[in-house]
Amino acid sequence: MAILIPTYDLAQEIGAEIEIDAATVGELLSIGRERWGKPFEDTVRAAAIVVNGRAITRLKGKRTPLGPDDTVWLVNASAGG
Amino acid sequence: MEKALMAGYMNRSLDVDLSSGRVSELAINDEDLQLYLGGKGIGTRLLYDHTPAGLDPYDPEMVLIFSTGPLTATRAPQSNRFVVTTKSPLTGAVANSTCGGSFASKLKKAGVDVLLIRGRADHPVYLEINEDDVQVKDAGHLWGKGAEETQELLPKAFGKAVIGPAGENLVRYACIVSEERLAGRTGCGAVMGSKNLKAVIATGKRKVEIMDDAAFSKLQTSINKYLRSHPMTGDVLPRLGTPSLVNITAGRNILPVNNFQRGTDRRAVNISGEKLAAEEMEKRSGCINCPIVCGRSVKLKGKIVKGPEFETLGLMGANLGNFDLKLVLELNQICDDLGMDSISTGGSIGFATELTERGLLPSDLSFDRHEGICDLVRDIAHRRGLGDDLAEGVKRMSEKYGGTEYAIHVKGLELPSYDPRGCYGQGLEYATTNRGGCHVQGSTMFFEATGPLNIDPLSVRAKPQLVVMQQNLVAAISSSVFCVFATYGVIPGFIYRLNPQGLVARIIAQAVLNSGPILTMVLKTKAPLKILWFEKFLSYIFGRKVSLGDFIETGERVFNMERLYNMREGFTASDDTLPERLLSEPTFKEAERGVPLDEMLPKYYRLRGWDPDGIPTEKTLKRLQIRH
Incomplete structure (x- = not known):
């Protein structure tokens, strides 16, 4: 079971920490789309998908494997000082 | 022959000696203005030129420089800022810090490009500057007061730059406060305190000469529009401010947790910018002529106060194992009023907590419990008990108690809330x-x-x-x-x-x-x-x-x-x-x-x-x- 930490806005609809039984990021996304529909779809289109701190674009993309200790964060861009 | 006046500058800088009370014109040649512009550039040039090598930051001859820039007091967006430059009592290196609010604009409208202060008054004083006059006034009634009350007690029409008790007591990371904004880092407030200088206030109505005013105005309009329509400066920063970085840094594994022992914690969502905006924010606040308006005001114990920036949420929150948003709000307000950099404060307490957990420092600090932490922050500003050690910063504490390998600083300055x-x-x-x-x-x-x-x-x-x-x-x-x-x-x-x-x-x-x-x-x-x-x-x-x-x-x-x-x-x-x-x-x-x-x-x-x-x-x- 990987842990999904959604963006704050999405968390208001689906919860702050969700355990998902998925072998890859792609599977996790499919489950998310099926379970939560458009709000989930809109969020993952705008947010970076990060597994254990690494963007999936720097891993194996949607084929990035997920294990029981892995945490998947959805994060938006920001800036500050 | 009279010197030609340069557009963008008031063509007057001041040299104030607090030891003698003498105020004179500070000569800055035009070539230096062209090469270094103002702000940090001219401040650094002057620091180099006006102090001998090896001068102690608390030596009366150390200079404390408030500098504006050519764009200060104009309508250019995000330009009403001043820079303070001196030698850092925390690091021994160059110290500079920039600050928003209205002080920069009012100092320049008083006809001053750069204010260089040297010497030490024999009793607490403040400087009052207007277009015609500079006066050194008694600050006995202000000494010991917090930054907020100090500013309330000073005349309303003036822009103000003040110190709190941390600066008076030479906390090495004391800052200078102007309205709700801070020249936060490197301990400029302690150098100000060492001079017995509680505040600098300024007012005036002079105008900055702009050679091509029409083109300047046109550009100002278009850049304001651009910044307001930009996804970051027109949406994310106005809506969430810098606290929106909490979730992002936690997700990216770069949020310091427990003195940089790790880079993330799922509890970070409890101190996130989104939660702050949804549950605590009362209104937004910003500097003059800034279309971003990145500041947050929150309600704390029935009063509207400035909300924390990301750095405070990181260093006084996650870095201390503290994921109680209301407690961070309180710590932020206490630090601001005491005139103390919350980054260095959080870094120092985090380091002391790890020293404690490793048995190197006798204290009650813990990453799991935070009772008494507000009082500890006050103790730092007043240099009481353990607070006296913490007021020295991480580097000096590590030299006294050990733990240099996890003393999180560079050149003596505690690290901000991004784990590299x-x-x-x-x-x-x-x-x-x-x-x-x-x-x-x-x-x-x-x-x-x-x-x-x-x-x-x-x-x-x-x-x-x-x-x-x-x-x-x-x-x-x-x-x-x-x-x-x-x-x-x-x-x-x-x-x-x-x-x-x-x-x-x-x-x-x-x-x-x-x-x-x-x-x-x-x-x-x-x-x-x-x-x-x-x-x-x-x-x-x-x-x-x-x-x-x-x-x-x-x-x-x-x-x-x-x-x-x-x-x-x-x-x-x-x-x-x-x-x-x-x-x-x-x-x-x-x-x-x-x-x-x-x-x-x-x-x-x-x-x-x-x-x-x-x-x-x-x-x-x-x-x-x-x-x-």
């Missing part, structure tokens, strides 16, 4: 920044982890180039003086709208990562065009062309000037480093160590035109027209 083990370029920036471990001298992490692109944070490729470019740009911005948040508008808005996993975003990020050789060429080329709004505003105000190349070169000059000052004060290449924990303890599964600084530093020195020992070559100094 997840953004290697930011690690290089921390190591090389002249005022020490600071994130706003380049903000390379924005390109690596927190911004819209993901220029592989765990790669060293193109990072030395990016760091040099960003440091030069920010040094120029801080000399003009603009707010560094202006730089976030430089990245075109469409990039923020890309799907981060999409092909276009990936291609752009990869192209930047592969662009090292091109960036090296760009760094060696002086662009003859006006491209960004910064140099355009300067061109219109001066009535002469300032190209992007001129602007960036000014930043490079200022950065090298700071480096020369630090070298004169005994700093060497061995100080361009990171804490051992950040070099050797990985926070990512696939990493074998922390930041590979040794792979980036030699290239960085070469790009800067420095020798292998990090010393600027004569050729570089000559090219930059730096006298020394």
Whole structure:
């Protein structure tokens, strides 16, 4: 079971920490789309998908494997000082 | 023959000696103004010229410099800021800090470009400046008061820069407060306190001469519109402020937790900017002429007070194992009123907590319990008990109690809330920044982890180039003086709208990562065009062309000037480093160590035109027209 930490806005609809039984990021996304529909779809289109701190674009993309200790964060861009 | 007046400046600077009460004109030659502009640049030049090598920061002869820039008190967006420059009592290196609010504008409207203060009053005083007069006044009734009450007790019409009890008691990271804004880092407030100077207040109605006022106004209108429509400066920062970085840094594994022992914690959502906005925010607040309005006001114990920035949420929150948002709000308000940098405060308490847990420091501190922490912060400002040790900062505490390998500072300045083990370029920036471990001298992490692109944070490729470019740009911005948040508008808005996993975003990020050789060429080329709004505003105000190349070169000059000052004060290449924990303890599964600084530093020195020992070559100094 990987842990999904959604963006704050999405968390208001689906919860702050969700355990998902998925072998890859792609599977996790499919489950998310099926379970939560458009709000989930809109969020993952705008947010970076990060597994254990690494963007999936720097891993194996949607084929990035997920294990029981892995945490998947959805994060938006920001800036500050 | 009378000296010709320069547009953009009031052509009057002051030298105030608090020991004698004498006020005289401070001579700054036009060539220095052209080379260093104002703000941080002219402040550093004057610090170098007006103090002998090795002068103690608390020596009465140390100078404390308040400098405006050519754009201060104009309508240019994000330009009403001042810079304080001195020698840091925390680091022994150059100290500078920029601050918003209205003080900068009012100081300049009083007809003052630069205010240089030296000497020490024999009793607490404040300086009152208007267009015709400068008076040193008794501050006995203000001494001991917090920053908020001090400002309330001073005349309303004046812009104010004050210290709280932390500055009076020489806490090495005391800051200077102006309205709700702070010149926060490097301990300028302690130097002010050492001079028995409680406040500087100024007012006036003079106008800044702008050579091409029509073009200036037109540009102002268009840039305001641009910044308001930009996804970052027009949406994310106004809506969520800097606290929006909490979730992002936690997700990217770069949020310091328990004194940088790890880079993430799922509880971070409890102190996130989104939660702050949804549950605590009362209103937004901003500086004069700033379309971003990034400040947050929150309700605390029935009173509306300034809300925390990301750095406070990180260092007084996660870094202490504290995920209680209301407690962070309270700690933030206490730090601000005491006039104390919350980054260094959080860094120092975090370090002391780890020392305690390792049995090296007898105290009740714990990453799991936070009772009494508000009182501890007050004890720091008043140097009571353990607070007296904490007031010395992490570096000095590690020299007394041990734990140097996890004493999280660079050159003595406690690190901000981005763990560089997840953004290697930011690690290089921390190591090389002249005022020490600071994130706003380049903000390379924005390109690596927190911004819209993901220029592989765990790669060293193109990072030395990016760091040099960003440091030069920010040094120029801080000399003009603009707010560094202006730089976030430089990245075109469409990039923020890309799907981060999409092909276009990936291609752009990869192209930047592969662009090292091109960036090296760009760094060696002086662009003859006006491209960004910064140099355009300067061109219109001066009535002469300032190209992007001129602007960036000014930043490079200022950065090298700071480096020369630090070298004169005994700093060497061995100080361009990171804490051992950040070099050797990985926070990512696939990493074998922390930041590979040794792979980036030699290239960085070469790009800067420095020798292998990090010393600027004569050729570089000559090219930059730096006298020394």
